[in-house]
Amino acid sequence: SQTIHQWPATLVQPVGSPLSLECTVEGTSNPNLYWYRQAAGRGLQLLFYSVGIGQISSEVPQNLSASRPQDRQFILSSKKLLLSDSGFYLCAWSVPPEHNNEQFFGPGTRLTVL
Amino acid sequence: SQELEQSPQSLIVQEGKNLTINCTSSKTLYGLYWYKQKYGEGLIFLMMLQKGGEEKSHEKITAKLDEKKQQSSLHITASQPSHAGIYLCGAGGGVDTGRRALTFGSGTRLQVQP
Numbered sequence: 001s002q003t004i005h006q007w008p009a010t011l012v013q014p015v016g017s018p019l020s021l022e023c024t025v026e027g028t029s030n031p032n033l034y035w036y037r038q039a040a041g042r043g044l045q046l047l048f049y050s051v052g053i054g055q056i057s058s059e060v061p062q063n064l065s066a067s068r069p070q071d072r073q074f075i076l077s078s079k080k081l082l083l084s085d086s087g088f089y090l091c092a093w094s095v096p097p098e099h100n101n102e103q104f105f106g107p108g109t110r111l112t113v114l
Numbered sequence: 115s116q117e118l119e120q121s122p123q124s125l126i127v128q129e130g131k132n133l134t135i136n137c138t139s140s141k142t143l144y145g146l147y148w149y150k151q152k153y154g155e156g157l158i159f160l161m162m163l164q165k166g167g168e169e170k171s172h173e174k175i176t177a178k179l180d181e182k183k184q185q186s187s188l189h190i191t192a193s194q195p196s197h198a199g200i201y202l203c204g205a206g207g208g209v210d211t212g213r214r215a216l217t218f219g220s221g222t223r224l225q226v227q228p
Contacts, residue, residue, distance in 0.1 A: 006156075042220055043202065043218045043219055044202065044218040045218075046216070046217070088154070090156060090157065092157075102147065102159060103147070103216055104159065105149075105156040105157040105158075106156050107156045108154070108155060110154060
């Protein structure tokens with residue numbers, strides 16, 4: 001069966017510090033991978049998605065970046081965190097074809113930037 | 115871009131009462147997904163609807179997609195405390211748009227009082 005892992009579960013970082021959140025998927029090959037952010041009291045916002053190794057699409061301009069060094073690994077990074085980066089970060093995966101785009105979500109990482 | 119509006123934003127009901135959550139799209143829905151999220155956790159997939167007029171049920175939760183495929187409703191019968199959480203609707207952009215990720219509504223926060 002497929003599983004998705006995210007770590008860390010919670011993180012408190014000072015403004016200006018770097019960030020690295022990791023997401024790994026097990027039990028499937030060549031998944032589409034997604035990073036979403038959920039700010040307090042708001043819905044999910046798509047940040048990045050990837051259809052393959054090294055292929056990253058960005059949905060919104062920001063100081064975050066994403067990388068996919070391996071088929072089932074998706075990393076969210078920042079060189080310098082801002083207060084506005086606080087939120088709940090969710091990684092998700094889906095299997096093509098896109099017309100049946102059910103997505104499976106990880107447990108999330110709660111990031112607090114102070 | 116497609117936008118999803120959910121109503122109500124929050125809902126408090128007495129245990130045993132029925133309730134309905136609505137999700138309205140600014141564009142035709144090619145796939146409508148309902149997820150449930152408990153605070154600080156990942157999303158749990160509930161149902162997916164694709165065809166106009168489609169209706170699906172799981173336990174005490176029923177979701178419908180209207181004929182014009184621009185609105186969906188989620189109905190909970192005889193609510194229980196275990197139904198409490200945030201309900202999110204998500205929409206795929208359709209194969210022709212090339213958009214693989216989901217657009218989400220801002221969520222409906224449900225509280226069920228014993």
